[in-house]
Amino acid sequence: MIELFNISKTYAKSDRKAVDSLSLKIPDGKIFGFLGPNGAGKTTTIRVFCGALEPDSGTVLIDGIPMAERPLEAKRHLGLVHDNPELFNRLKANEYLNFVADVFGISAEERRLRIQEYSGRFGLADVLSASIGGFSRGMKQKLGVIASLIHDPSNWVLDEPMVGLDPQSAFELKEIMRQRTKAGRCVFFSTHVMEVAEKVCDELAIIDKGKIIFTGTIDALRRRREGVEGRKGAEEESLERLFLELVDSSRGETT
Amino acid sequence: MKSRFASLVILNIQSAFSLSLPSWQEFKKPKTLLKTIGIGVGAILLLADVGMVFVLNSQAMYKALKPVGLEQMLFLFTATMATVFIFVLSFTMALSLFSSSGIDSGFLVLPFKPHEMLAAKMGLVYFANALLGIFLMLITTIVYGIHEHPPFQFYLYGLLSALAIPIIPIGISYLILIPLMRVSSIFRNKNFIFYLAGFIGVGLALAFNFYIQSTMSQMQDPGFFANFSDPESLISRIGQAWIPSWLTWKALSDADRLWGALAVLGNLALGVAVAALIALAMGKPYVRCIQIFGETSLTRAKKGAARRAEKESRTARRPLASLLLRELRLMNREPSYFINGPFIVVLMPVLLVVIFAAQRSSLEEVMAMLGPLMEGPAGYLVPAAFGAFLGSSTSIACTAISRDAKALPWIRALPIRPLEYFGAKLLHAEIFTLWGMLIGCGAGWLLFKTSAFDLVLAAILSLLVSTAFNMGGLWLDTAFPRLKWDNPIAAMKQNLNAVIVILGVMGIIVALGAISFFTSLPRNVYALVYGAIFFGFILVWIKVYPPYAQKRLAKME
Numbered sequence: 001m002i003e004l005f006n007i008s009k010t011y012a013k014s015d016r017k018a019v020d021s022l023s024l025k026i027p028d029g030k031i032f033g034f035l036g037p038n039g040a041g042k043t044t045t046i047r048v049f050c051g052a053l054e055p056d057s058g059t060v061l062i063d064g065i066p067m068a069e070r071p072l073e074a075k076r077h078l079g080l081v082h083d084n085p086e087l088f089n090r091l092k093a094n095e096y097l098n099f100v101a102d103v104f105g106i107s108a109e110e111r112r113l114r115i116q117e118y119s120g121r122f123g124l125a126d127v128l129s130a131s132i133g134g135f136s137r138g139m140k141q142k143l144g145v146i147a148s149l150i151h152d153p154s155n156w157v158l159d160e161p162m163v164g165l166d167p168q169s170a171f172e173l174k175e176i177m178r179q180r181t182k183a184g185r186c187v188f189f190s191t192h193v194m195e196v197a198e199k200v201c202d203e204l205a206i207i208d209k210g211k212i213i214f215t216g217t218i219d220a221l222r223r224r225r226e227g228v229e230g231r232k233g234a235e236e237e238s239l240e241r242l243f244l245e246l247v248d249s250s251r252g253e254t255t
Numbered sequence: 256m257k258s259r260f261a262s263l264v265i266l267n268i269q270s271a272f273s274l275s276l277p278s279w280q281e282f283k284k285p286k287t288l289l290k291t292i293g294i295g296v297g298a299i300l301l302l303a304d305v306g307m308v309f310v311l312n313s314q315a316m317y318k319a320l321k322p323v324g325l326e327q328m329l330f331l332f333t334a335t336m337a338t339v340f341i342f343v344l345s346f347t348m349a350l351s352l353f354s355s356s357g358i359d360s361g362f363l364v365l366p367f368k369p370h371e372m373l374a375a376k377m378g379l380v381y382f383a384n385a386l387l388g389i390f391l392m393l394i395t396t397i398v399y400g401i402h403e404h405p406p407f408q409f410y411l412y413g414l415l416s417a418l419a420i421p422i423i424p425i426g427i428s429y430l431i432l433i434p435l436m437r438v439s440s441i442f443r444n445k446n447f448i449f450y451l452a453g454f455i456g457v458g459l460a461l462a463f464n465f466y467i468q469s470t471m472s473q474m475q476d477p478g479f480f481a482n483f484s485d486p487e488s489l490i491s492r493i494g495q496a497w498i499p500s501w502l503t504w505k506a507l508s509d510a511d512r513l514w515g516a517l518a519v520l521g522n523l524a525l526g527v528a529v530a531a532l533i534a535l536a537m538g539k540p541y542v543r544c545i546q547i548f549g550e551t552s553l554t555r556a557k558k559g560a561a562r563r564a565e566k567e568s569r570t571a572r573r574p575l576a577s578l579l580l581r582e583l584r585l586m587n588r589e590p591s592y593f594i595n596g597p598f599i600v601v602l603m604p605v606l607l608v609v610i611f612a613a614q615r616s617s618l619e620e621v622m623a624m625l626g627p628l629m630e631g632p633a634g635y636l637v638p639a640a641f642g643a644f645l646g647s648s649t650s651i652a653c654t655a656i657s658r659d660a661k662a663l664p665w666i667r668a669l670p671i672r673p674l675e676y677f678g679a680k681l682l683h684a685e686i687f688t689l690w691g692m693l694i695g696c697g698a699g700w701l702l703f704k705t706s707a708f709d710l711v712l713a714a715i716l717s718l719l720v721s722t723a724f725n726m727g728g729l730w731l732d733t734a735f736p737r738l739k740w741d742n743p744i745a746a747m748k749q750n751l752n753a754v755i756v757i758l759g760v761m762g763i764i765v766a767l768g769a770i771s772f773f774t775s776l777p778r779n780v781y782a783l784v785y786g787a788i789f790f791g792f793i794l795v796w797i798k799v800y801p802p803y804a805q806k807r808l809a810k811m812e
C-alpha cells in the first residue's frame with residue numbers, strides 16, 4: 001500500500017509546481033492507473049514516492065513505513081520501472097540484474113529462479129549475457145521490468161510501462177499485473193493512454209498540472225460525467241473523450 | 256547552405272561542451288551570481304597560472320634570441336610549438352568525440368552531405384583549439400610587443416595567424432583517425448581501436464615532449480646558433496618543414512609591409528583549402544564510420560556464455576562490492592572515460608620503461624647529477640610526489656557524480672545507503688592511488704636506489720596526498736556536479752572539477768617541492784609535517800563530508 005499526503009514539489013530550475021498538494025491512497029490488491037497528459041506530473045509524483053526525489057513538503061508511507069525517516073526500509077518494499085529505459089548501455093543484462101539483486105540482498109538461488117522465470121516470459125533468456133547497448137528499446141524496457149521484480153516487491157510501480165512493448169509482451173505484463181494483485185500486492189502504473197487504463201485498471205487517478213482531478217473506478221468516472229452533464233447514454237462515448245473533457249474543464253476552472 | 260552548416264557546428268559545440276549560461280533571471284539570485292563569479296575568478300586564475308609558464312618561456316626565448324638578432328624566430332617557435340601542442344590535443348579530442356553519442360547517428364537521417372557532417376565535426380574540435388591557439392599566440396605577441404613596439408597590424412596578424420594554425424593539425428587528425436576507425440569495422444571491436452588510438456595519442460604527446468625538450472636544450476647551447484651563420488637558412492629549413500609556421504613568421508616579422516598581409520591571407524587560405532580537401536575526401540568514409548558505430552552487436556548466448564551467465568547470476572555480492580564493480584565496469588568500458596582517466600596511469604609503467612630504454616645514457620647523467628640532492632629529503636619526496644601525482648590524476652573521484660548524472664534517479668529509488676554509494680566511488684579512485692604509489696616507489700627504487708626506509712615514507716606520503724585529493728575531488732563533484740550533458744565527455748574531460756583537481760595537484764606538489772627546496776629542516780621532518788597536513792584534511796573530510804553528501808544526494812535534480 002502506498003499513501004501520499006499533501007505532496008508538493010517544485011523543481012529548482014522551474015517556477016511552477018510540478019506536483020501540487022497531492023494526496024493519494026493506492027490500495028493493495030488492485031491495479032491502479034495513473035493518468036494525465038504530458039507534463040502533468042506523473043513521473044515527478046512517482047519519483048517522489050519512490051524516494052528518487054525529495055518533496056518540498058508532504059509525507060509518503062510505503063506499507064506504513066515513512067519514506068523520509070526510514071528510506072532504505074521503505075525502498076525495499078518498492079519495485080520501480082523507470083520511464084526511460086536508456087541506462088547503462090555499457091553493462092551486460094546479467095550484470096545489471098545482479099547489481100539490482102545485490103542491492104536488495106537477494107540470495108543467489110532466489111535471483112536465479114526469478115531471472116529465469118521472467119526472462120523466459122519476456123523472451124530475453126538468451127540475450128542475458130549480451131551488452132544492453134545492443135538491445136532494442138522494447139528489450140530494454142522488459143529488462144527494466146525484470147529488474148523491478150527481482151526482489152518480489154509488495155508494491156510494484158511502473159512509469160509508462162506499455163511504451164515500446166509488442167502485443168505479446170504487453171499481454172505478459174498485464175498478466176503479471178493481474179497475478180500480483182490477485183496475490184494481494186499493490187500495482188501502480190502511469191500512462192497517458194485512456195484505452196490502456198480502461199482495459200487494465202481496477203481504479204484510476206487522473207492528474208493534470210500537478211493536481212489530482214479525479215480518483216475512483218472507471219464506472220465512477222462515467223457516472224460522474226452523467227451527473228455533471230445530466231446526460232444519458234454516456235456509456236457509448238469513448239473514455240478518451242471523457243478524459244479530454246475532464247482535463248479541459250479542470251483547466252477552465254484553474255486558469 | 257551556409258547557415259545550415261553553421262547551425263550544425265553550433266549544435267555540435269553546444270552539445271559537446273554543454274554550454275549554458277544562466278539566464279538574466281537566474282543571475283539575480285545571489286547564489287547563482289556568487290557561483291558564476293566564483294567560476295569566473297577561478298577560470299581567470301587558472302588561465303593566468305598556465306599563461307605564466309608560457310610568458311616566462313617566451314620571455315626567456317626572446318632574451319636568448321635578441322643578442323644574436325634572431326628575435327623574430329620567436330614567432331616561428333611559437334607557431335610550431337602551438338601547432339604541435341594543438342595537434343596532440345585535437346587528436347585526442349577528435350578521438351574522444353569521434354562518435355560517442357547518439358547525436359551523430361541522429362544527424363545521419365537529416366539532409367546533410369557527408370563532407371558537411373565531417374566539416375561540422377572538425378569545426379567543433381577547431382572551436383576549442385582555436386581558443387588555445389589564440390591564447391598561445393597572444394602571449395608571444397604581447398611579450399614581443401612590449402619589447403619592440405610593433406605596428407597595430409602586428410597584433411591583428413597575430414590573431415589571424417592563431418586562427419589559421421589549428422586548421423591543418425585538425426584535418427590531419429581526422430586523416431589519421433578515419434581510416435583507423437574504418438579498419439575497426441573489420442575487427443568488429445570498436446573499443447580496441449579506441450584504446451589503440453589513445454595509445455597513439457599518448458605516443459604523440461611523448462614525442463612532442465621530447466621535441467620541446469631537445470629544442471630547449473639546444474637553444475641554451477650558444478653553438479646552436481653559430482651553426483647557422485645565415486639566419487635565413489635555419490628559418491627556411493623549419494619553414495620548409497611546416498609552411499604555416501613559416502607564413503606566421505613572415506606575417507609577424509613583416510607586419511608593416513604588404514608581405515605580411517599576403518602571408519596571413521595565404522596562411523588562412525592554405526588552411527581552409529587543406530581542410531576542405533580533407534572534408535571532401537574523407538566525408539564518405541566518415542559517415543560510414545558513424546553508421547558502423549551506430550550498430551551494436553547483440554550476441555545471443557552460446558553454450559559456454561550461457562553457462563558463464565548462469566554462474567554470474569549465482570554469485571551474490573555485498574552492496575558495496577557490487578557498487579564498486581559497477582563503477583569499474585562503467586568507467587573502463589566507456590572509451591572516452593577510460594582514455595581521459597585511468598588509461599595514462601595504467602600505461603605509465605610501459606611509458607617509463609620506454610623512456611628509460613630510449614634515453615638511458617642521458618638519464619644516467621641526470622641521475623648522477625641529482626645524486627647529492629637525493630641524499631636529502633628529496634630521496635623520499637620525489638618518489639612520493641610522483642606517486643601522488645599519478646594516483647590523483649585519474650579524474651575518477653572528481654567526476655564521479657557527474658558521470659552518474661543520468662543514473663541518479665535510478666540510484667536513489669534503490670535501497671542504497673548514500674555512504675556506500677559515495678564510498679564505492681572513493682574506493683574506485685583509491686585503487687589507482689595504490690597503483691600510483693606502487694609506480695612512484697618502483698620508479699624511485701629503480702632510478703635512485705631509494706632505501707627501504709625512504710620507500711616506506713614515500714609510500715605513506717603518496718597515499719595520504721592522493722587520498723586527500725580524491726576526497727577533495729569527490730567533495731567538489733558532490734557540491735558542483737555537472738548533471739546535464741549529452742556526450743559523456745562533457746562529464747569527464749570538459750568537467751571543470753577535473754581541471755581544478757589536476758591543476759590543484761600539480762600546484763600543491765610544486766609548491767611543496769619549492770618549500771622543501773628552499774628550507775633546510777632536518778631530513779625527515781618534511782615527511783612528518785606534510786603527512787600531518789594531509790592526514791588532517793582526511794580527518795576533517797571524514798567528519799564533515801558524509802553527512803553533507805547524504806543530504807546533497809537527495810537534493811540533486
Ligand SMILES: Nc1ncnc2c1ncn2[C@@H]1O[C@H](COP(=O)(O)OP(=O)(O)OP(=O)(O)O)[C@@H](O)[C@H]1O
Pocket residue numbers: 011012013014018036037038039040041042043044045083192812
Ligand atoms: N528535471 C526537471 N527539471 C525541471 N523541471 C522538470 C524536470 N522534470 C520535469 N519537470 C517539469 O515538471 C512538470 C511535470 O513533469 P513530469 O515529467 O512529472 O510529467 P509527466 O506527467 O510524467 O509527463 P509525460 O507524460 O510526458 O511523461 C513538467 O512541467 C516538466 O517540465
Ligand SMILES: [Mg+2]
Pocket residue numbers: 042043044083159160
Ligand atoms: Mg513521465
